[in-house]
Amino acid sequence: MILVYAESIDGNFKKSTFEAVSFAAGIAQTNGVHCVAVSIGHVEDAKLAELANYGADKVVAVNSSKLAAFNAEAYAKAFANVAAAEGATIVVVSNTYSGKAVAGRVAAKLKAGIASGVISIPNTSNGFVVRKTVFSGKAFADVNLTTAIKVLAITPNTFDTHTFGKTANLTTADGGLSDADFISNSVEISRVTGKIPLTEAELVVSAGRGMKGPEHWGIIEELAQVLGAATACSKPVSDMHWRPHSEHVGQTGITIKPNLYIAIGISGAIQHLAGVSSSKVIVAINKDPEAPFFKAADYGIVADAFDVLPKILEAAKKLKAAN
Amino acid sequence: MKILVCISNVPDTTTKVTFTDNNTKFNTAGVQFIINPYDELALTRALEITEKQGGTVTAINVGLADAEPSIRKTLAIGANDAVRINAEPQDAYFVAEQIAAYAKSEQFDLILTGRESIDYNGGLVGGLLAEMLGIPSVNVITSIEIENGVATMERDIDGGKEKVSCKLPLVASAQKELTEPRIPNMRGIMAARTKPLKVVEVTGDLKTSATVGFELPAAKGGVKLIPADQAELLIDLLHNEAKVI
């Protein structure tokens, strides 16, 4: 039986959750076993039922007022209890901040081998081997999990969602929790609203020191908004507080894997590339033809960003107006 | 206040990654190893806390003798003492088990790890360790303050931030922004020579995974240059050729 953690935010599932459910359901189908999704915290039944559409044969909802806010120890305990009750042999979570917070604890509870940042389905021809990114995207490693139960944290935006059109079988479980399981407390949550979170974005417009100063970011934001993209930046840009730290990508920032990464006025230092090189399509705009970013890019424009950005923005607006 | 900081010894961020032995081993030839950048932040924050409210900071590493320069550096930066568990760090599970075995005998108030090691990008040791010790864990923290045995932290969540409070002991893992790393000064480097670095042997040998091979990403096909005076073509290419917008 394959168990998948259906991570929710404020009662909603994210695309990465559907990807995880489809991933788990695919493996379940290949092995002729069931796929069970576990939701923790409050999610409406209609939304829980959607998990069946993405492949869950059964949905177990664990909910109580105490589970309203994320809590790694309690969520992991509830999840591991369902895993044990259902007899899970493979456990799937999304490789998100909270997904990973749960995954490690669940693995320790189940004495399960664990791989995070997984980008392949398991290859069982010789053991149970999954591929993961290592060295911040500079390489891949094939990891063989040798325990009876395996935990996989899969990278968002890597696997497609599939609709299986199964009918929902909704059940509930109490998770076996007591007050002693709630030691840490979420006090306050602040989410950037109206903006696409970088970690989930499929399109990213990013800029570096070549933009000269924070006052020039208007056109970057406008281009991102027109394309429906998130904004990102290089490390010096966030170090100088031109942009918030949450936008810093690279080896010491966020690692992203969007379908499109547009790098404007960023040199393409190895530490920056480490966080973005797995992007499907990369565009570099730089006035220096020798900028290392051009070696990592699919499309390049050697030009002053201030000259070409208005033209690109205009063309993007036209495209969006026409579609 | 007794703080334990977990230190991973990793290749410098400028390392050109290559492999040997038929792509089964990371090629360490000519590679400079450093303290994992997130662990350096965890260490610095631990020192800031103990300097303000008293206490000790112990650095711990699971590694072979070749990790000692990084461990020595933690002492030069300011850790009071250091422990090396003498083993090849096989995977996050193994590392967490070794650290848990040591931490059980010592009663730390706070254990800090980095958000992830920049080599294997696991991001798992903190959660595994906390579960093995039966204490709470809070990952990707960007701030931590301790008052009356309670830690108040901010952590990154997808698309925002969460403020969390938690009674000690706990395991927290450091995200960038937690603080600025410290550079060791001459006095620190001298003092480090006489600080204790204990080497302990491993307990148990549970194996949960093995890396069977590595691969480098396929080289890009080469960049397609768009003339600057036709920059608007980019949007057309992204739409019709790359089909990403």
Ligand SMILES: Cc1cc2nc3c(=O)[nH]c(=O)nc-3n(C[C@H](O)[C@H](O)[C@H](O)COP(=O)(O)OP(=O)(O)OC[C@H]3O[C@@H](n4cnc5c(N)ncnc54)[C@H](O)[C@@H]3O)c2cc1C
């Ligand atoms: C331990 C460590 C970790 C690091 N981690 C990260 C990380 O996670 N992320 C990260 O980004 N960096 C990281 N760095 C820093 C990295 O090495 C580079 O210094 C940084 O990425 C450079 O940022 P930049 O490209 O914005 O600036 P610069 O290197 O200053 O490059 C600016 C670029 O803009 C171009 N330019 C200038 N004006 C224009 C214009 N008008 N139009 C078009 N182009 C223009 C220039 O030709 C140049 O290529 C790290 C460094 C270290 C040592």
Ligand SMILES: Nc1ncnc2c1ncn2[C@@H]1O[C@H](COP(=O)(O)O)[C@@H](O)[C@H]1O
């Ligand atoms: N070999 C090790 N010895 C001590 N601590 C480690 C080791 N490997 C990882 N850690 C700690 O665990 C954190 C997360 O590592 P990882 O799960 O490997 O990404 C690191 O930032 C370190 O704080």
